[in-house]
Structure formats: C-alpha cells, structure tokens
Amino acid sequence: MKRDSVKIGVIGLGTVGGGVVSALRRNRAEVRARCGVDVEVSRVADLDRSRLQGIRLPDRSLTQDYKDVLNDPDVRVVVELVGGTGVARKVVLGALGAGKHVVTANKALLASSWAEIFALAHKNGRGVGFEASVMAGVPIIHTLEVGLAGNKIRSIHGILNGTSNFVLTRMDNRGVEMDRAIEEARKRGLCEADHSLDTEGHDAQQKLSILASIALGKWLPPDDIAREGIGHVEKQDLSEAREQYGYALRPLAIYKNIGGRIEARVHPTFIALDHPLAGIENEFNAALIQADTAGPVTIAGKGAGEKPAASGVISDIISLARAISERGDQGIVVPRPPDGRRIRITPLAEVESKYYLRFSVVDRPGVLSFISGALGKHGVSIATCHQRGRSESGTVSIFMTTHHARDGALRKALAAIDRRAAIVKRSTVAIRIEE
Amino acid sequence: MKRDSVKIGVIGLGTVGGGVVSALRRNRAEVRARCGVDVEVSRVADLDRSRLQGIRLPDRSLTQDYKDVLNDPDVRVVVELVGGTGVARKVVLGALGAGKHVVTANKALLASSWAEIFALAHKNGRGVGFEASVMAGVPIIHTLEVGLAGNKIRSIHGILNGTSNFVLTRMDNRGVEMDRAIEEARKRGLCEADHSLDTEGHDAQQKLSILASIALGKWLPPDDIAREGIGHVEKQDLSEAREQYGYALRPLAIYKNIGGRIEARVHPTFIALDHPLAGIENEFNAALIQADTAGPVTIAGKGAGEKPAASGVISDIISLARAISERGDQGIVVPRPPDGRRIRITPLAEVESKYYLRFSVVDRPGVLSFISGALGKHGVSIATCHQRGRSESGTVSIFMTTHHARDGALRKALAAIDRRAAIVKRSTVAIRIEE
Numbered sequence: 001m002k003r004d005s006v007k008i009g010v011i012g013l014g015t016v017g018g019g020v021v022s023a024l025r026r027n028r029a030e031v032r033a034r035c036g037v038d039v040e041v042s043r044v045a046d047l048d049r050s051r052l053q054g055i056r057l058p059d060r061s062l063t064q065d066y067k068d069v070l071n072d073p074d075v076r077v078v079v080e081l082v083g084g085t086g087v088a089r090k091v092v093l094g095a096l097g098a099g100k101h102v103v104t105a106n107k108a109l110l111a112s113s114w115a116e117i118f119a120l121a122h123k124n125g126r127g128v129g130f131e132a133s134v135m136a137g138v139p140i141i142h143t144l145e146v147g148l149a150g151n152k153i154r155s156i157h158g159i160l161n162g163t164s165n166f167v168l169t170r171m172d173n174r175g176v177e178m179d180r181a182i183e184e185a186r187k188r189g190l191c192e193a194d195h196s197l198d199t200e201g202h203d204a205q206q207k208l209s210i211l212a213s214i215a216l217g218k219w220l221p222p223d224d225i226a227r228e229g230i231g232h233v234e235k236q237d238l239s240e241a242r243e244q245y246g247y248a249l250r251p252l253a254i255y256k257n258i259g260g261r262i263e264a265r266v267h268p269t270f271i272a273l274d275h276p277l278a279g280i281e282n283e284f285n286a287a288l289i290q291a292d293t294a295g296p297v298t299i300a301g302k303g304a305g306e307k308p309a310a311s312g313v314i315s316d317i318i319s320l321a322r323a324i325s326e327r328g329d330q331g332i333v334v335p336r337p338p339d340g341r342r343i344r345i346t347p348l349a350e351v352e353s354k355y356y357l358r359f360s361v362v363d364r365p366g367v368l369s370f371i372s373g374a375l376g377k378h379g380v381s382i383a384t385c386h387q388r389g390r391s392e393s394g395t396v397s398i399f400m401t402t403h404h405a406r407d408g409a410l411r412k413a414l415a416a417i418d419r420r421a422a423i424v425k426r427s428t429v430a431i432r433i434e435e
Numbered sequence: 436m437k438r439d440s441v442k443i444g445v446i447g448l449g450t451v452g453g454g455v456v457s458a459l460r461r462n463r464a465e466v467r468a469r470c471g472v473d474v475e476v477s478r479v480a481d482l483d484r485s486r487l488q489g490i491r492l493p494d495r496s497l498t499q500d501y502k503d504v505l506n507d508p509d510v511r512v513v514v515e516l517v518g519g520t521g522v523a524r525k526v527v528l529g530a531l532g533a534g535k536h537v538v539t540a541n542k543a544l545l546a547s548s549w550a551e552i553f554a555l556a557h558k559n560g561r562g563v564g565f566e567a568s569v570m571a572g573v574p575i576i577h578t579l580e581v582g583l584a585g586n587k588i589r590s591i592h593g594i595l596n597g598t599s600n601f602v603l604t605r606m607d608n609r610g611v612e613m614d615r616a617i618e619e620a621r622k623r624g625l626c627e628a629d630h631s632l633d634t635e636g637h638d639a640q641q642k643l644s645i646l647a648s649i650a651l652g653k654w655l656p657p658d659d660i661a662r663e664g665i666g667h668v669e670k671q672d673l674s675e676a677r678e679q680y681g682y683a684l685r686p687l688a689i690y691k692n693i694g695g696r697i698e699a700r701v702h703p704t705f706i707a708l709d710h711p712l713a714g715i716e717n718e719f720n721a722a723l724i725q726a727d728t729a730g731p732v733t734i735a736g737k738g739a740g741e742k743p744a745a746s747g748v749i750s751d752i753i754s755l756a757r758a759i760s761e762r763g764d765q766g767i768v769v770p771r772p773p774d775g776r777r778i779r780i781t782p783l784a785e786v787e788s789k790y791y792l793r794f795s796v797v798d799r800p801g802v803l804s805f806i807s808g809a810l811g812k813h814g815v816s817i818a819t820c821h822q823r824g825r826s827e828s829g830t831v832s833i834f835m836t837t838h839h840a841r842d843g844a845l846r847k848a849l850a851a852i853d854r855r856a857a858i859v860k861r862s863t864v865a866i867r868i869e870e
Contacts, residue, residue, distance in 0.1 A: 023585070023728055024585075027585060027587065030585065030587065031585055033652055034584050034585065131582065136729070137583075137586075137726070137728060137729030137730060137732070138729065138732050139577075139578050139581070139582020139583060139729075139732070142574075142577055142578070142581050142582040143574050143577070143578065143582065143734075146574070146577050146581065146750065146754060147566065147574020147577040147578065147582075147750055148572075148574060148746070148750060149469050149749070149750045149753040149754065150458070150459075150462060150465065150466055150469065150746065150749035150750055150752070150753050151572075151746055151749075151750075152462065152465065217468055274714075276714065276735070279709075279711065279714045286733075291572070291746065293458055293572060293742050293743070293745055293746035293749065294571070294572030294573065294574075294736065294737070294742075294743050294746035294747070295572060295736055295737040295740070295742065295743050295746075296736055296737065297572070297573050297574070297734070297735070297736040298721075298733070298734070298735040298736060299578075299732070299733070299734045299735075300711070300732070300733040300734075300735075301729065301730055301731055301732040301733060302729070302730040302731065305730070307728050307729075307730065308728070308729050308730050310728055311583070311585065311586055311726065311728035311729035311730075312729070314584070314585035314586075314728065315581065315582055315583060315584045315585055315586075317585070318584040318585050319581060319584065
C-alpha cells in the first residue's frame with residue numbers, strides 16, 4: 001500500500017533538531033524522490049517555547065509535552081533529539097511501546113540501554129535508526145549493519161572523538177603543549193567548558209560500545225570497555241616518536257575479535273605514519289574495519305557538527321519512510337536483538353601490545369641497568385632504547401619501545417620502577433603501539 | 436509472513452560465483468542471524484560442467500542452462516555472475532521479467548543498460564543489488580544510496596581502478612617507468628594480458644557511470660564521460676611534481692554537480708600530498724564524496740579480488756533475503772527509475788582546470804617566449820615555470836603549471852605549440868591538477 005505522506009514527530013529542537021526540520025523542508029523534492037512519499041514533520045516538542053516558535057509550523061503541531069507526540073496516532077516515526085539518558089530514555093521506550101519507529105542520535109542512551117531498546121524494538125517489530133550516534137553523517141552504522149553484512153568483523157580501529165584528535169594532531173603539527181591545543185579546540189567550538197568527556201575517552205567509549213555491539217550481535221556495555229584519556233601525553237612524546245620511529249599518535253577506539261576472544265579499549269595509540277588512520281587529522285573521524293571477506297575498509301569524514309548530525313538523522317528518516325510507504329510498518333531493518341548472554345571481554349591486564357615508554361630519571365650510572373632489569377624481571381622485552389641529554393634540572397628522558405608485552409606485566413614493572421624515587425623523578429609515560 | 440528459507444540461484448560459477456556459494460555455506464549461522472532466515476543456494480548454472488561438479492550440491496540443483504534457473508518457481512533471487520553484456524543482459528532482464536530479484540557485480544552491463552534494467556525492476560517491483568559492481572566489497576553503493584540519502588551529492592572523486600593506481604604509485608614510489616610498473620602489476624595478478632581496459636580508463640568510466648547515475652537519479656551513460664588513459668605519463672612527471680609542487684598523481688574518476696552543471700571525466704590527476712586520496716596507494720580504491728549536509732565522506736578499501744567481490748554480492752543477497760523473509764517480495768530497495776531525460780554533460784572543452792605541462796624543446800633563446808606567448812594568446816595564464824638542464828640529446832624539459840584554464844583553449848594552445856617542429860621535439864604532456 002502506497003501512502004501519500006509519512007508523518008514524523010521531532011522531540012528536542014536544539015541545533016540538530018532544528019537542522020533536521022529545515023533540511024527536510026529544503027530538500028523536500030529529493031526526499032520525496034528517495035522515499036516515494038512526502039515526509040511531513042507533523043509534530044514537534046520542546047520544553048522551550050521560544051524554540052517552538054522558531055519553527056515554521058502551525059500552532060497545533062507545537063507542544064511542550066513530548067507525550068503529545070507519542071500519543072498522536074498519525075505520527076509514525078519519532079525522532080528523539082533530547083539527549084541524555086533521562087527523558088530521552090522515556091521518549092525512545094515510550095515511542096516503541098506506542099508502536100512507532102524511532103530515530104535517535106543519542107549515543108549515551110544507546111550505549112547504556114542497548115539491550116532494553118532493541119529487545120522492545122524487536123518485540124514490537126519497530127525500527128530504530130541511529131546512524132548519527134557515531135561519526136554523525138558518515139554512514140558507519142549502515143556500513144557495518146548492511147554494507148558489510150555477511151562478513152565477520154575481525155577488528156575496528158576508530159578515531160571516534162574529534163576533539164581528542166584535534167588536540168593530539170595540533171600538538172604534533174604545531175609543536176604546542178596540550179593546554180594550548182585544548183584552548184585552540186575551545187576557540188573553534190570543538191569542545192565544551194568541561195572537556196573531560198572528550199579527552200578522558202568517555203565519548204569514544206560510548207561510540208565503540210555501539211559499533212562493537214553491532215559487530216558482535218550482542219550488547220557490549222560501555223563500562224566493559226577499558227578507557228584511558230590523553231591527558232598524560234606531552235609534546236616531546238609526539239616529536240620523539242615521529243622522529244625516532246615514524247609514529248603518529250591518534251586517540252583510538254579499538255575492538256578486536258580474535259577467534260572469539262574479545263578486546264575493547266579506548267586509549268591514545270601510536271601508529272605508523274603510513275597507517276590508513278595516520279592521515280586523519282584535526283577534528284576528522286575515521287574507522288578502519290577489518291572484515292573477513294571484504295578485507296580492510298576505511299570510512300572517514302566529519303564526525304561532529306550540526307549539519308553532519310542532521311544528515312545522519314535524515315538518512316534514517318528516509319530509510320524508515322521509504323520502508324513504511326512501500327510495506328507498511330512491518331519489517332524495518334532492526335539490529336539483531338541481543339541474545340542476553342554476557343560477553344567476556346579480555347581483561348586489560350591480559351591484552352598484549354607493544355609500548356612506547358618515557359622515563360624521567362636522574363642522569364647517573366646504573367639507571368638504565370635498573371630499568372631494564374625491572375622490565376626483564378616482569379617479562380617485558382626491550383626493542384629500542386635511547387636517551388636525550390641532560391636537562392637543566394638534572395633529569396634526563398630515556399625513551400624505549402618494547403616488544404609485545406602483557407599489560408598487567410608492564411604495569412607491574414612500571415610500578416616497581418616508579419616506586420624508586422631516588423632515580424625516577426616523574427611517573428613513567430606508557431603509550432601503546434598498534435600495527 | 437516469515438519464511439524458513441529464501442532460495443537463490445547463482446548463474447556463473449567463476450571465482451566470484453564459487454566464492455559466494457562457499458561463503459554462504461561457511462557463514463551460514465551469521466547469515467541466518469542477519470536475515471532471520473536461511474539463505475539456500477538451490478540452483479546453480481554454468482556452461483562448464485566441471486565447475487558445476489566442483490560445487491557440493493545435489494545433481495538436481497545443477498544445470499548448464501541458465502533458463503532452468505529463471506524458470507524455477509522456488510528461486511527468489513538470481514545472482515548474475517556471468518559477466519559481459521550478452522548472456523548477462525538476458526539473465527538480468529529475464530530474471531526481473533520472471534518476477535525475481537537480481538544481484539549482479541556486472542559493471543559493464545549496469546553502465547550500458549542502466550535505464551532498461553531499472554525501469555523493468557521498478558515496473559515489476561523487484562530489487563537489483565549491485566554493491567560489488569564498484570569497489571567490490573567496499574560498500575560505496577550503500578553509502579551513496581542509503582547512508583547519504585537526503586544529501587545532495589556535490590562531487591565524487593574516485594580511485595576506482597586498482598591497476599592504474601598500482602602502476603602510478605609504483606612509478607612514484609620506486610622511480611620506475613610505466614612498462615616496468617605494468618609488468619609488476621601483471622606479476623601480481625592485478626592486470627590482464629591486455630591491460631588497456633584498466634590503463635585506458637574504460638573500467639573507471641563504467642564505474643563512474645554507475646556512481647554518477649545514483650547521485651543524479653538519472654542515467655549517465657559511460658560514453659558521455661570524457662576519458663583519458665595514463666599512457667602518456669613518465670616517471671619524470673611524478674618526480675618533478677612531487678618535488679616542485681608537492682603533488683601526487685592518481686587515476687581519478689571525477690563527477691561534479693555544480694548547481695546543475697554536470698561534469699564527468701576520467702583521467703590521471705595531480706592532487707596535493709595531503710589530499711585524502713593521496714594516501715591511497717597500490718591496488719587500493721577509494722572515493723571522496725562531497726555531500727551537502729554530511730560534508731566530505733571518504734571510503735576506501737580493496738576494490739577488486741574474488742573475496743572482496745564475493746563480500747559485496749553477499750551483502751546484497753542478505754539485504755534482499757532479509758526483506759523477503761520479513762515482508763514478502765514487495766518494496767525491496769530499488770534505485771529511483773531514471774526519468775528518461777537526457778542529461779547534458781558539460782563538454783570537456785568547457786571544463787576548467789589547472790594544468791601541469793611538460794614541454795620537450797630545444798635549448799635556445801626565445802623558446803620560453805614562444806611558449807608563453809602561445810599560451811597567452813589562448814587565454815592560458817602561467818602560474819609557475821622552471822627548466823631542467825640540457826640533456827645529452829640537446830632537448831630540455833620545461834615544466835609549467837597554469838592557473839584555471841578552459842580545456843578547449845589549452846588544447847588549442849598546445850596544438851599550436853606542438854606544431855612548431857623546429858622547437859618542440861616531443862608532444863607536450865598536459866596533466867590536470869585538482870584541488
């Protein structure tokens with residue numbers, strides 16, 4: 001049965017919500033051509049009356065109570081752009097409960113309530129589009145869910161947080177320290193007053209939770225993902241690694257499925273300068289997916305911003321509207337419902353990696369012997385080692401790279417080394433190397 | 436209505452066809468999880484009896500006559516992997532005519548029969564999956580068709596032919612001439628005995644026809660796309676451009692929609708070393724899509740090979756099987772039927788570009804004045820100029836870059852210059868620069 005229009009309701013009229021409404025109006029002909037039907041924004045809700053008045057819609061379409069949208073029998077798709085995990089969760093579950101399809105850009109909600117949302121969506125046969133939740137308008141969700149369907153996903157290496165990537169590449173390209181790079185990010189509107197969601201890796205952790213859950217077909221909760229921020233990195237780490245080893249530092253979110261052994265972690269990571277992700281600079285995002293049949297697939301673009309996010313939301317609205325117009329409500333593409341079994345993530349202590357190490361030590365005989373002895377005692381094998389000449393303070397930097405070592409063993413070795421206050425002047429910096 | 440299995444027929448059991456059948460068998464559990472239904476290869480056809488016997492299927496499933504597959508009422512999806520535009524066309528149109536969905540990797544057929552195929556698919560409400568036709572397993576088709584739905588596509592810059600890219604990047608990285616690079620490509624199985632389909636740009640022309648037709652929503656026939664091979668490039672062009680201007684040469688397929696003014700062309704192109712496509716080396720493929728709302732999106736990976744192609748085919752089979760199992764045959768995602776109007780492509784002579792030029796001339800006073808005079812007379816403005824010292828032969832190379840110039844004007848100027856045999860010793864090499 002063909003319908004003349006599919007009516008949607010938008011809840012939350014911030015910059016993305018406003019952008020979605022105006023882009024649907026501006027590109028109405030294109031949208032109709034894609035869907036075979038008009039997409040009509042018939043209801044919008046926002047607590048803020050002034051935002052409602054900014055939308056060019058008849059008064060009867062405007063409401064301050066989101067429940068009016070959920071209770072409107074004409075609304076087939078609810079677009080949740082409230083954000084957060086409080087009201088937004090009620091909106092999403094309420095809409096699915098009322099038999100509506102849902103589009104959301106809400107990474108925090110999806111990551112924290114994945115099992116609950118998709119179990120309800122599956123039970124009620126309703127679709128949930130969430131393209132904009134990761135990498136905004138760059139279609140990473142469709143790529144994993146549809147384009148690479150039938151592949152086993154062996155790994156995902158993602159630069160999923162634009163702010164952290166801006167800060168690290170800025171430090172590297174301009175030779176500035178982190179504070180200065182964060183200040184520049186702030187001036188460009190790339191980061192909030194409190195930047196810790198970005199620089200501490202929480203944002204990337206939520207996004208990796210979503211990507212890994214699709215790849216696995218099971219929920220991988222964000223709290224199960226090991227997380228390390230970029231705060232301990234100094235500009236000398238970037239310059240030494242580039243000059244000595246040909247490495248660039250990127251804030252990576254890493255998922256691996258090694259024959260059923262699952263790793264998931266977020267941390268700054270050195271990669272070779274010719275690695276596909278080394279060319280991703282500033283606020284750009286990218287993901288390198290290793291698929292068993294397709295091989296390596298990289299997808300990159302603007303991972304944030306109002307317009308890119310609106311693009312992701314609109315692509316979901318179009319997919320749903322097209323399906324509704326052609327088939328009615330049944331059988332929208334829904335991620336597989338998680339099977340409820342808990343996934344065992346390999347504990348970080350058991351994860352193996354190569355490491356870059358920077359020791360800040362006094363310059364005197366026996367220091368190198370002490371360090372290499374402590375590493376060797378814990379089974380950590382040194383690949384390269386060099387020292388930078390004495391600084392004014394009498395402290396020197398010793399740089400090392402290791403062969404593959406277990407994280408737990410390395411941490412024990414470093415703890416033993418850092419405990420020797422007569423030799424070690426500052427905490428040792430350890431950064432993983434990925435090949 | 437849920438079905439227990441979706442039956443498919445595979446016509447053409449070459450390496451890709453065999454790979455599809457065995458991957459569907461190997462990943463049966465994953466496929467079932469994605470589709471909610473088993474995908475069963477119930478019929479296979481190939482003229483070659485030995486290929487049929489290599490497939491582990493009961494005898495009643497094997498046939499040498501593709502019509503047996505089209506006439507089998509149980510077969511819902513026909514996978515055409517015959518190749519070429521003869522029998523393959525009969526297979527695809529015959530399958531759609533018989534009410535079956537189609538999956539094909541056949542770029543030549545799609546590019547040449549786009550309007551015919553999609554008009555019939557639309558009329559009969561049947562789906563055509565063709566993810567593997569461009570960039571094999573890298574989901575560029577889904578990205579354009581679904582992931583970026585609702586965007587206006589402003590431009591596509593693609594490295595769509597792996598052989599040409601291998602040859603050019605090999606010349607650049609190893610400092611070898613083209614013959615040697617082609618020989619290396621052949622040794623790696625990257626090119627046919629007759630490599631002209633690749634190096635003359637025919638392959639990229641067909642692929643760009645497909646991508647541009649999706650972006651436009653109208654058929655852009657391959658013959659309307661201006662095409663230039665890589666044959667005139669020498670290693671000195673690569674080294675000069677890298678050292679003097681910081682450029683890398685890539686075999687680009689370019690589509691632009693500048694407010695309705697359409698450009699489509701395939702030619703070797705200089706791009707800056709920090710351009711997103713400059714990092715794509717050897718046989719890798721990539722596309723940079725400028726979307727009006729999502730911004731720039733790059734997608735890259737292995738654009739050829741049996742396994743990547745099988746991945747693309749399987750992702751289409753899964754999409755169709757999932758839709759069939761959940762909704763019956765209606766409403767599979769079908770590209771918009773072309774509206775029949777002819778698109779006016781901007782003639783190459785009217786296309787503006789910057790150029791790199793290499794003149795092979797005698798070393799004597801007045802030569803530079805003659806060249807610059809001839810360029811100026813045709814309105815071509817010089818941006819940079821330098822000369823390399825006298826060679827043993829008495830011929831020197833003059834290298835120039837131009838500001839934006841119309842192709843027609845530039846060609847007239849070069850024809851006038853090259854006509855002067857007393858000064859110009861070899862045809863002038865002109866290579867476009869894209870920013």
